[in-house]
Amino acid sequence: MKTPLPEPGAPLGHFVSDKPFDPYAAERKTEELKKVAQASQFQLMWWQFRRHRMALVSGIFLIVIYLMIAVSEFLAPYNLHTRNIDFIYSPPQTLRFMHEGQFVGPFVYGQTMTLDMDNLRRVYTDDRTDVQKLRFFCRGDRYRFWGLFTSDVHLVCPAKDGQFFFLGTDRLGRDMLSRILYGARISLTIGALGVAMSFVLGIVIGGLAGYHGGVFDLIVQRVIEVLQSIPSIPLWMALAAIIPVTWSPILVYIGITIILGMLDWTGLARAVRSKLLALREEDYVLAAQVMGAGSARIIRRHLIPGFMSHLIASATLTIPGMILGETALSFLGLGLRPPITSWGILLTEARSINIIALYPWLLFPVVPVVLVILAFNFLGDGLRDAADPYK
Numbered sequence: 001m002k003t004p005l006p007e008p009g010a011p012l013g014h015f016v017s018d019k020p021f022d023p024y025a026a027e028r029k030t031e032e033l034k035k036v037a038q039a040s041q042f043q044l045m046w047w048q049f050r051r052h053r054m055a056l057v058s059g060i061f062l063i064v065i066y067l068m069i070a071v072s073e074f075l076a077p078y079n080l081h082t083r084n085i086d087f088i089y090s091p092p093q094t095l096r097f098m099h100e101g102q103f104v105g106p107f108v109y110g111q112t113m114t115l116d117m118d119n120l121r122r123v124y125t126d127d128r129t130d131v132q133k134l135r136f137f138c139r140g141d142r143y144r145f146w147g148l149f150t151s152d153v154h155l156v157c158p159a160k161d162g163q164f165f166f167l168g169t170d171r172l173g174r175d176m177l178s179r180i181l182y183g184a185r186i187s188l189t190i191g192a193l194g195v196a197m198s199f200v201l202g203i204v205i206g207g208l209a210g211y212h213g214g215v216f217d218l219i220v221q222r223v224i225e226v227l228q229s230i231p232s233i234p235l236w237m238a239l240a241a242i243i244p245v246t247w248s249p250i251l252v253y254i255g256i257t258i259i260l261g262m263l264d265w266t267g268l269a270r271a272v273r274s275k276l277l278a279l280r281e282e283d284y285v286l287a288a289q290v291m292g293a294g295s296a297r298i299i300r301r302h303l304i305p306g307f308m309s310h311l312i313a314s315a316t317l318t319i320p321g322m323i324l325g326e327t328a329l330s331f332l333g334l335g336l337r338p339p340i341t342s343w344g345i346l347l348t349e350a351r352s353i354n355i356i357a358l359y360p361w362l363l364f365p366v367v368p369v370v371l372v373i374l375a376f377n378f379l380g381d382g383l384r385d386a387a388d389p390y391k
Contacts, residue, residue, distance in 0.1 A: 055382020058375035076178035079141035084173035132162035168361035186342040191322035197261030202268030210276030316380030320373040
């Protein structure tokens, strides 16, 4: 179809950019392309990862969280087992900076407790005349740092003869903020250790089954089908109940980690098998076989890097599952037990609807669980895209 000619005297449909002419635009474009062409694989992955803002923020958040668990004793205002018997089920105190129009700095008001005999509960009210200024880098409750040496230095402490319960207290008068900080160490590390174990089992077993096939592949697939057909929670409960009650807290921690790792490798093993079945027929694999490379080297150096993005995504999705598994077992009373403290153990205080209605701050351990799981999911999305930057 021919384009009709404009009428005589009609304005032409042509527009000229009013931006100043840049004679070096083409050279700069060439420099950018050269920079990308000369960049290493890690640089390309980093540039791609930075474009995913939520993944970048989530990664920073998780790094901060894991650094915090290394110094939980220092960050916690109180010792893990410190009991404030005069402040049982004390509600969270409000952190303030201004008192009667004047800047005082971070402080809380003192609390007075009265008994409500009609509802059979303690009632706490703020004493506006009692200004308790917080102390920083101070000396407070004594603790054993990682069980190695004794110290009493804290990041923040209540005023002398004062109290600071930012997230309230539990039925024994223990500070909830301090217990959440201590519990993060167990809940977060049990996920990382469990994923490491499941990854070793999944990659080794799935890799051998996918690369060699045959009878071994048939046996592995039947075992995976049997394990995946069993409901997870009852199986966890049964295996956790086997752990003797006489075991020390460290042995219980190791036992729960092994249980979570042994039950979570099946999905990864099946994914690794399916990927290797497709990749083992590639020309570079046949070339490696002709050159005399062994099965372990071919799987480790040639096949696994081909689907590293899938492994990264699986890891970031498996760790939240481990954390939820430990939380569920501890909440049901079949996982970790006191004196070990985890987020799941803290949530056992809120198993009664009456307790939740009267003392809702006992549900605060749910908040870090949700935030960490969301952060791992966003981080997984970003790492999955960054692992294959050419797409």
